[in-house]
Amino acid sequence: MDPVDLEILKCIQDGIPIVKRPFFEVAKSIGIDEKEIIARLNRLIDEGKIRRFAASLAHRKVGIDANAMCVWDVPDERIEEVGSICASFPEVTHCYERPRVDDWQYNLFTMVHGRTKEECEEIVQRIASRIKIDNYIILFSEKEYKKTGVRL
Structure with a gap:
């Protein structure tokens, strides 16, 4: 994991925005391309560093x-x-x-x-x-x- 991966994870650890393109919003907030965010997240999932994206239930x-x-x-x-x-x-x-x-x-x-x-x-x-x-x-x-x- 590099500093960009860590920044992405910090941005999404409390949830992703509920909008049509949530990863576009995340990308915009850290100054990189939406496709790069998605590619990095897919890699982190493939590596087992992110288990899944899911609702966190109360x-x-x-x-x-x-x-x-x-x-x-x-x-x-x-x-x-x-x-x-x-x-x-x-x-x-x-x-x-x-x-x-x-x-x-x-x-x-x-x-x-x-x-x-x-x-x-x-x-x-x-x-x-x-x-x-x-x-x-x-x-x-x-x-x-x-x-x-x-x-x-």
Whole structure:
């Protein structure tokens, strides 16, 4: 990535203008050609540096009121397999392996979203059944203090 790529990403990280030619507006704001913006963005997508362009939902405002971090005690020799299975569930938005520490035996963390706590619990039960692990804890969110994506 060069300085122009970074400038483009800074310009679009909060969203693109809702106009007929949004990339023309972005190009104009940084002084380059619209075709160059599109070519650079396509390259960044091809390189995996941009995952996708999509709407960012305010999940509670669209009826997805419950979310839970589920922590799993996965045998170390199964972590890759189990992590991949958990990540394949559409209701799972985050799935991370983290180190076990002191008295905390959990090493896989998944974030699950649903319309209700009961729906989240059902999702976790489906996951547990599929991965054949019953040592887990569901931690429901009580209050959101901050939620953002990575910023440049």
